[in-house]
Amino acid sequence: MKRIVFVAAIAGVVMVATAAAQPVRDVSAKRHPNLAAAQHLVDQAYKRVVDAQQANEFDLGGHAARAKELLDQANAELKQAAEVSNENHR
Template structure:
């Protein structure tokens, strides 16, 4: 029973943190704008991959991964700022 309670509490805390992480950038319009530009960049890369049958030697895929990493970092930046105000 204690183990179940611990797991449930951990899941609840994780869900709370994830919700905060996704909500935080909207409090920072410049970070939100940067995330939108990253999304647009990803869309252009996907279109280029489709148009050219993904003939980019894996570099386009890596660029998409780096863009996702950038979005994650922006989200973390907002969360960090919220926790250290």
Template sequence: MKRALIIGLVVGIAMSAGCVAMADAPAPYVDIGFRHGNLRNAQENIVQAWELVDQAQYANDYQLGGHAARAKELLFEANQELRMAATSANHHGY
């Protein structure tokens, strides 16, 4: 009984990590526009970082202990924050 539960948990965690690993990269230049060059450049770097992490995952057969997938989650969040920063700046007339 306990063994089946543990196996089920391990399989569930592996499947959820795989879903994150297969998620789409942050879309470049979304909602940033040309008014915010520094934010746009930061966003380009996020997209590039995502692609490099993706390549590292592939090169290592996705055996990076979940850390690369977590890095991609954080990159996705950073991309969202940049979009909100641009929206805020637009709202304030900058």
């Protein structure tokens, strides 16, 4: 019984931390529709990884956490691409 309570508490903490760490979509869809669409897909993928973690009680060998890190990186790269485009096309 103590183990179930402990696992539930850990899952709750991780869920809160995961929600806070979710990538922010901030590329302008008006100026960069393709980059914004890509950011939307990254956001969807991130949410599916979170769903997989929750369904498997976060026991995915660290691979899901690594996937989320890479999705965060992809999100940042998309933002930088939009910023470069903005600078080059003023």
